Every structure is written in C-alpha cells, then in structure tokens.
Amino acid sequence: MNEEKRSRKILDRLREEYPDAHGSSLDYDGPIQLLVATILSAQSTDEKVNEITSKLFKRYSSAKDFAEADRDELESLIYSSGYYRNKAKWIQETCERIVKDHNSKVPREIDDLVKLEGVGRKTANIVLSDSFGTNQGIPIDTHVKRLTKRLGFSEAENRNKMEQKLMDLIPRDRWYEYATLLVSHGKRFCKARKPKCDECVINDLCPTAFSHG
DNA sequence: CTCCCGATAT
DNA sequence: ATATCAGGAG
Structure with missing residues (x-):
C-alpha cells in the first residue's frame, strides 16, 4: 500500500476514534x-x-x-x-x-x-x-513529530522538513485534521514512553507497532 | 547544537 | 532519578 492510501486510511480510522477532535483543547476567547x-x-x-x-x-x-x-x-x-x-x-x-x-x-x-x-x-x-480557519501549514508539535516518525511518514530530522513532507503527502483540506488527530492519539495511546500498541486502532497500518520496548 | 524551566508520570 | 509535556531563539 502506498503512502497516500495508508495515510488516508489512518486519518479515516482516527476520525472514527476521535469524532470530537476539533482544534486545540486550550481555553481562550479570540x-x-x-x-x-x-x-x-x-x-x-x-x-x-x-x-x-x-x-x-x-x-x-x-x-x-x-x-x-x-x-x-x-x-x-x-x-x-x-x-x-x-x-x-x-x-x-x-x-x-x-x-x-x-x-x-x-x-x-x-x-x-x-x-x-x-x-x-x-x-x-x-x-x-x-x-x-485557514491552513497555511501543519503545526508540528511533539506528538505530531513522534507519531509521524513512528508511522514512517518522515524521518524526524527537523520540524520544517517534516512539515514540508507532510504538506506534500496529506491533502490540504486535511492538514489540520492530521495534526489534531495525531495529537489526540498521541496523548491517549501512542505515548512517548509506553505506547499502548495492543489497544491502538491503527497498529495494522503502523510499521513500528509493538517495537517500542 | 544549547539554553530556557516547572509540573507530572514512570 | 529521569523522561516528557501541543517550542522557540541564539
């Protein structure tokens, strides 16, 4: 399966898992x-x-x-x-x-x-x-960086290069969705320390599943 | 690359 | 005790 198809299946499945993941979870007014x-x-x-x-x-x-x-x-x-x-x-x-x-x-x-x-x-x-509500890029935070690397979409290098790679791979209208869904998934299952690959809904699409010790 | 830096989980 | 948390500047 090519990268586009795999990334699309991952996003579709994460969207089912986190239907309420819209934007940041920060509280603010304006x-x-x-x-x-x-x-x-x-x-x-x-x-x-x-x-x-x-x-x-x-x-x-x-x-x-x-x-x-x-x-x-x-x-x-x-x-x-x-x-x-x-x-x-x-x-x-x-x-x-x-x-x-x-x-x-x-x-x-x-x-x-x-x-x-x-x-x-x-x-x-x-x-x-x-x-x-515009999308001029993809916010690469610590979660997006970690999951993108584990999912094999980019070799982490620096965040600017990773962002460019993802902007080429992901359809523009899903850029922000990609970031928010990976953050949600990173917080709950694909954690930095002890990722819960056994409970992960995309472990069949992840090249590094069950290999984090 | 280093530095900035407290709170929390492991 | 150490790693990690929606990073950015010099």
Whole structure:
C-alpha cells in the first residue's frame, strides 16, 4: 500500500476514534488569547495552561493589556508553565508589536506571525487554523513529530522538513485534521514512553507497532 | 547544537 | 532519578 492510501486510511480510522477532535483543547476567547495560550503551551501540558489562563485572562485579556502589563506580575502568573521568563518576554514583545504594527489584531499571514517574538511555525499554524480557519501549514508539535516518525511518514530530522513532507503527502483540506488527530492519539495511546500498541486502532497500518520496548 | 524551566508520570 | 509535556531563539 502506498503512502497516500495508508495515510488516508489512518486519518479515516482516527476520525472514527476521535469524532470530537476539533482544534486545540486550550481555553481562550479570540485570536490574541489563543496566541498567548499557545506560547504558554511550549513544553507544558494544555491542562496546566488552561489552569493558568483561567486566572491570567481575567487580569489581562487584550493585546494592549499584555503589552502594558507588569513583567514581574506576568511572570508570576505564568510561572508554573515553565520557561516563564522567556514566555513572559515573548508575550509582551509580541503583543507590543501587534498593537504597534498590526492595529492590535493578530496577523492572518504566516510570514507575519513567525516574525513575532516567540512565535514559530507550530504556534502560527495553530492560530491560523484554529482561530482563523485557514491552513497555511501543519503545526508540528511533539506528538505530531513522534507519531509521524513512528508511522514512517518522515524521518524526524527537523520540524520544517517534516512539515514540508507532510504538506506534500496529506491533502490540504486535511492538514489540520492530521495534526489534531495525531495529537489526540498521541496523548491517549501512542505515548512517548509506553505506547499502548495492543489497544491502538491503527497498529495494522503502523510499521513500528509493538517495537517500542 | 544549547539554553530556557516547572509540573507530572514512570 | 529521569523522561516528557501541543517550542522557540541564539
């Protein structure tokens, strides 16, 4: 079976398994908040991020709020997500730039988004897909990277090359679906440490099933 | 490549 | 004790 057919069968089967997997599981109201929440989600869990943003967005909610926030207070509010100094700096510099150069609105083009401090292609693609409903790329996070490698669709190298490979393999209208379904599956079964291949609904389509020790 | 960094699972 | 969590910058 060729890669296109195998990838299609995998997506179809995962869609049955996760019919409710739409977009991110982050809590937010509007593009700015999604952008902030996604910056916070680096090397953290979305559960932890939601816990933080439930308080954070009551204190600061607009780009202007974050741009003018007290750095120490912002750091203390996001402390438990890790990388709190970098993240506070990124959130503020990004929001300052959005207020000054983008009329306080989150840019809708990926080339503009990735110029913002702390915003890479993964974060940009999530905001574009989840908040604006466009698909200019595929967000490659730790789950998508791990599952893509295990499924044999790309040799991990770096995330940009993997994204390009997947953009060639997957039909454009399923790019974001690919990412969200692999994240869902990665969290529940195809875990980094002890993948549950015996319970996996696509183990017959996976070249590395039952070989993870 | 290294560094940033706390919380949680194993 | 160590690996991992919807990464990005230098």
